[in-house]
Amino acid sequence: MQSAWWSWAAGSPSGRNPVEDTTAEFCAADQPSDLWFLAGTFGGSVTRRCEIPAGRTLVAPVVNQRGPEEVCAAFMETATGTLTLDGTQAALKRWSAMPITITGVPGNPASEEGSVRAYGCGLWGVLPPLPPVRTRSKSAEPAETSTPPRPTT
Secondary structure, rough: HHHHHHHOOOOOOOOOOOOOOOOOOOOOOOOOEEEOOOOOOOOOOOEEEEOOOOOOEEEEEEEEEOOOHHHHHHHHHHHHOEEEEEEEOOOHHHHHEEEEEEOOOOOOOOOEEEEEEEEEEEEEEEEEEOOOOOOOOOOOOOEEEEEEEOOOO
């Protein structure tokens, strides 16, 4: 899962990259069909509101790192953080150094271009799909079901 997230984060160039994005304009960019990746930041915090399709498992790094195995080991010694979704704190997975392969496009801010092998580690939220929210329709048609925008990190 870390390889897929890092490749997603490195899959868009600077200027339209979801990790750099502070407005949520690019939160839906290049999402896989079975998961929904939430972007972190390159430092600091941000609140984004994204419309997440129903039925998708959410995957979000709270803090993460990539590099040599010893960098991950040192990073994980002090890694802390929380993930809150709709006012509820989510349980986190602590993933120690594991080999990953990242595929990056030219000009991306998250990795080198091309195929990069490294170790990935961090504290991650992996949340089951959010329940659909019923919205009322003002016409005589049945109400639509969708997942409303939610803060990503």
